[in-house]
Amino acid sequence: MIAWFTRNHVAANLMLVTIVFAGLISLTTKLPLEIFPEIEVNVITISVTQRAAAPEDMEQGVASRIEDAIADLPDIEKLSSRSAEQVATITVELVNGADPQEVLNEVKSRVDALSTLPSDAERPQIELALRKREVLNLIVSGDLDEKELSQVARRIRDEVVLRPGVTQSDIEGIRPYEITLSVSENTLRKYRLTQDDIGQAIQSEAIDLSAGQLRSDSGEIRVRAKSQAYDYDDFKNIVIKRFSDGSTLYLDDLASINDGFEEDPIFTRYNGQRAAVVNVYRVGQESVIDISQEVRRYLDELRPRLPPTVEVSIWDDDSRIVKARLSTLLNSAWQGAIMVMILLSLFLRPTIALWVVVGIPVSFMGALAVMPQLDITINILSLFAFILVLGIVVDDAIVTAENVFTYYRKNPNASGLEAAIEGTKEVAVPVTFGILTTVCAFLPFTMMSGNMATIYQQIAFVVVPVLLFSLVESKFILPAHLKHLKRPSEDKDNALNRFQHRISTGLEHFVERYYQPFLSRCLERRYTTILGFIALFVIAYSLLGSGWTRFVFFPNVPSESATAELTMQTGTPIEVTEAAIERIEQAAQDMREKYLEEDGTSAVRNILSTIGATGGGGSGSSNKGRVRFEITPPEERNIDISPTELVNEWRRSIGPIAGVETLDFDAQIGRSGDPIDVQITGNDYRALEEVVTAVRDKLATFSGVFEIADSLSDGKLELIIELKPQAQMVGLTLQRVTQQVRQALDGYQAQRIQRGQDDVRVMVRYPKADRSSIDQLDEMRLTTPSGDSVRFADVASYHYTRGPSAIYHVDRRRAVNITADIDKSTVNATSLNRELTEWLSDYLSAYPGISFSLEGEAREQKDSQRDLTVSGLLVLFAIYALLAIPFKSYGQPFIVMSIIPFAFIGALAGHWVMGHSVSMMSIMGMMALIGIVVNDSLVLVDYINQKVRSGLSLFDAVYHAGGARFRAVLLTSLTTFVGLVPLLFEKSTQAQFLIPMAISLGFGILFATFVTLILVPCHYLVLEDIQRGIKQLLSKLSLNAS
The missing domain is CATH 3.30.70.1430 (Multidrug efflux transporter AcrB pore domain)
Structure with missing residues (x-):
């Protein structure tokens, strides 16, 4: 196949064009743009x-x-x-x-x-459970009352989905519509009615109901009643009661009809003005950028039609972030590609370097062609994967091209065609198996579970296709272009060729003058050399254990917004919560003014706050609130302050707030959970309370631990009804009493109607003034089965208690979570969780019915480490098998794989140099490093085997192999590193958590170059020493036995 494609350049070029064309079609029609891929939640x-x-x-x-x-x-x-x-x-x-x-x-x-x-x-x-993919928020704000604001916001919600490409939107930050029919108890008694009577009358009169079909001579006619009430004018004329004298009682005669909002408090402010939020989502393969552009066009058309007091602003536009971040990463990609091209041009002929670099876009286009089938989109992660593989993808092409060039130079009578075919064939086996080992190293990425699995899989499903297409390109397309090589005497005499010749000659001089003599001394003292590397290995890992380089499961990645979540004590009046939120808002506004620059830019942009944050059933919570502000990206401002520093200053400026249960701050993205999250389970509520208190007290003793909270919080004050003996005498049961009280206080739902996109309840209830005190409850009239009425206080009593605000279960047992945040620059979460686990195991021995587990980040870390251990062992075996097959040896794969632990030294050193903690992404980078670093060793050992088979002595074969493969080993390592250099120094927010993986690969491969060129040859000779020693021992044993 290699020879056929090399001779038939038309077939090779058609293959190239087909791959590129397929990639372009996929890129332009099938691959949507997004920041992060959708995470499937099982x-x-x-x-x-x-x-x-x-x-x-x-x-x-x-x-x-x-x-x-x-x-x-x-x-x-x-x-x-x-x-x-x-x-x-x-x-x-x-x-x-x-x-x-x-x-x-x-x-x-x-x-x-x-x-x-x-x-x-x-x-x-x-x-x-599906996670909606939000594109942007439209903030409707201005000097409006609630009804006007609601009408404008709902109008925008309804109109925006009519635009091309926009299919889903919803609204938040304002109360749902509700039609309230307020009837006082005196009015009910006057007309001898109950709330049930009013509700049933409405249900009977206000209906849309089909009555069948009338089949006449002229055709079928549908018969139906159509009298459903939708607004005040419809409801006021509903007949509630007809009297014997012929008079009629209408709803408007006895009830105050208010077409307004639910009573639960929800208020939103944007930069201090009343506001509502319209969320716009994308569905399926819709493009974030297309939706954003269409929404912006809609706003341009809408604004002239809005009242002058109304402003519509865009908040949290993902398309802006997508374009900015993808642009940044694309810049890193092409900068890396140029650096790779320059590097190759220094050590190979410019023509050869050009054809090697051509393999990059071909391989990338091949991967783009298959990405839709693998359910991969263009996002931060997939683009990072392209940058990650940028320098790796040319490894096979470099080895192939360098060997073709060497063959052509050392065989004066060989034609370019012969050199291309034979040079490619010579390294076909090690190059093929080298790519397969790299592919194997990325397979663990596809086996991970948990929230981080999507991140790993997105990277793997880009890298693996790129590498496989690279293998195809280097075997069938590249040789067809290399056959046109010219000898140095045939090349044009220009400055570029002369410069490249000097670099190439200088490299050969370095190899002969310095490297090979040094290698010879190391080979002669191979055991001392190996001991030196082992000592270096031990020192590096002991430094890691001593805190020289810290480990964090997931690094702190700054967000482009900061959030403060406030929870007051349950039952706190909305006015008290609002005052606390105003204080938090003012602190953010003060920082906004403090960091205001001359051009009007501030580190703190717009401020959005919500009071009475919506809860599970759509109801508001008067004790909750949230304040968020946008942070100007670092590249758009001159003031150098990080999101973490802004949040810390915000926290300090707010100070303590009376009545606060929790006040949590956050300015990070991508967290897989709280660093500290202890879940206590058991059915003994009192025991749970005691354990939770003890755990909180224990966490408070650790330095660097803050925002300690738990899910065991008191709920509202409860009034427990108890019946008096008199109740039974008048036929009242506890159920009947409770039902009437609930209708009086909470209301009776007469209907639930659909008005446009809004689901509107129709509630019959007492006026608010009649249900606001205990005295009014005592005076409430209850209807007996006979139709008479009695005072509540005459038939019932009550006492007070306080229940929980929420009850959690895990596997049918009550559960409480204690969470805390930590300062990752000073506290090691793994060590802290380990110490906490040991303490809890001992402490819970006194509570036999109580158990605990670590959740949040600790659980994610445990699951990832478990998956990594299993998949890592499988990968090591797979790589061993892939090495043993071409070597036809059980021992030689260990020579190649011996480089792996030493490559990790470079990865750890890189984190120290770059000032990054070792994280789970770093570990995944080291996993990928396993497959990459063995490639150079594989090519080197294969060359040694070839020379031994050709008749060279073992020492000479090892010695000459180092010199012959020096250029290829150096180039593959340097191209991998320089391809990653732009990313290593990337400052964008979304790229920060990916950088540790790039550090592991870049610095690991650099150190592995030195190890490959020195340690692998030593190991080869040591293996032969061992085999020779075993043979001699067996021979002596055989002689002694005979």
Whole structure:
């Protein structure tokens, strides 16, 4: 095949054009742009809403019953739930390999079959958890009242999805619509009505109902009633009661009709003005950039139609980040490619260097052609993978081209065609197996589980196709171009050729004058040399253990926004929460002014705050709030301050706030969970409280640990109703009393109507002024079965208690999580978690029913390390097998693989030089390094074997192999490193967590060059010494036996 393609350059060029064309088609039509790929979550969620239900009611009446119904399904790995006020959410995590749709159907079947759920609970919402891919937010703000703001925001939400390419949007930060029919108790008594009577009247009168079809001679006619009420004018004329004298009581006669909003408090502000947020999403293969451009065109058309007091701003536009970051990484890519080209031109002929570099776009286009089939998009991760492989992809082409050039130079009578064919064939086996070992090194990336799996897989599914297409290009396309080589006497005499000749001659002089004499001395003292490398290895790893280079599971990656999440004590009035949020806002505004530059740019941009953050059932929480501000990217401002420093200053300037339960700050992206997350499980609530307190106290003793919080927080003050003996005398039960009280306080849902895209409740309830005090509850009139009314205080009493704000279950046991953040520059999370685990194991011996586990980042780290250990062993065996096959030896693969641990020294040193901690991405880089560093050793050992077979003595073969392969080894290593150099110094936010992997590869391969050229030859001779010694020993034993 090699000879045929080399002779038939037309076939080779057609293959090249086909690959490039396929890649271009894929790039322009099939590959969407996004920042990060969509992370598939193998999770099913079940959500149930029950109005006015307490967390304990949701736990006992909903969550526990659903958990019991589905717990024995075989594909469930973890079953957890959260029961809060009015809503319970059950989360079903599936085992790897399970069919989510099949499990979803089984879960739906079992939950739908439940007959024990509360009758007033809404139908369970069961679905596969999908993460919406948000493109941007539209902030509608201005000097408007709530109704005007809501109308504008909803209009924008409805109109934006009509634009080409925009298919999904929703709205947040404002209260849902609600039609409230307020009827006082006195009015109800006056007309001898109940809330049920009013609700049933509305249900009977305000309906759209089909009555069948009338078949007349002229055709079929559909018959239906159409009197559904949608607004104030419709509702006011609904008949509630007809009297015997012929008079009629309309809804407007007895109720105050308010077409407004739900009572739960939700307020949003943008730079101090009332605001609402319209979220725009992308679906399927829609392009982030196309959607953003279309939305911006829509805004240009919309703004002239808006009132002058309304402003629509774009917040968190992913397309801006995509374009900026992809542009930055593309710059790194072409800068790396140019550096590779220059480097190759220094050591190879410019023509050869050109054809070697041509292999880069060909291989890249091949990978782009197959990326849609592998479900890979153009994103930060896939583009990083292209940069990562930029210098690696030419390794096989360099070895092939350098060998063809050497063959042509050393065989004066050989033609260019012969040199191209024979030179390629000579290294075909080691080059092929070298690429396969590199491919094997990236296979563990595809075997990882957990939240980080998507990151690893995106990289692997780009690198592997690139390498395979590179192998095809170097075997079938490159030789067809190298056959046109000219001898030095035939080359044009120009400055470039003369310069390249001097570099090439200088390199040969260095090899003969310095390298080979040094190698000869190392070979003669090979055992001393090996001991020196072993000592270096031990020193490097002892320095890692002593903290010379720190390990963090996931490095701190600064975000382009900062967030403060506030939770006040449960039951805190909205006015108190609002005052706290205003204080946090003001601190952000002060920083905005402090870092304002002359051109109007500030490190702190716009400020967005929400008060009464929405919870599970769409209801607001009066004790919660959030403040976010945008951080100007470093390249767009002159003030040098990091997001972490901004957040720390923000935290200090706010100071302590009375009544705060938690106030968490964050300015990082990509976190897989809290660094400290301890989950305590058990059914003894009192014991759980004691253990949680002890764990919190223990965490407080560690320096560098802050924002300690737990999920065991008190809920609202509860009033527990108890019946008096008089209740039974008038026929009242606890259920009937509770139901009437709930209708009075929370209201009676008469209808639920669809108005445009909004789901609107129609609620009948007492006026707010009639349900705001305990005295009013005492005076409330209850209707007996006979139709009479009695005072609440006459038939019932009550006492106070306080329940939890939320109840968590894990695998049907109550669970509490204690979380904390750490300063990763001073605290090692792994060591801290280890010490905490030892302490907890001892402490919980006094609580036999309580157990614990580490969650968050620690769990992710444990899962990743487990996957890495298993896949790493498989990779080492696969590489051994791929080396043993071409060598036809069980021992020689160990010579090649002996370089692996020493390459890690370079990777660790690189982290120290660059000032980066070793992270999980660093470890994955070292895994990839395994496959890359063995390539040069493979080519070197293969050359030694060839020379031994040709009749050279073993020492001479090893000695000459180092000199003959010096250029190829040096070039493959240097091209890999220089291809990564632009990325190593990249300052963009999204690239920061990828840099540790580049450090491992770049510096690891550099150090491996030295090890390959010195240690591998020594190991080869030592292996022969061992084999010779074994043979001599066996020979002596055989003689003694005879």
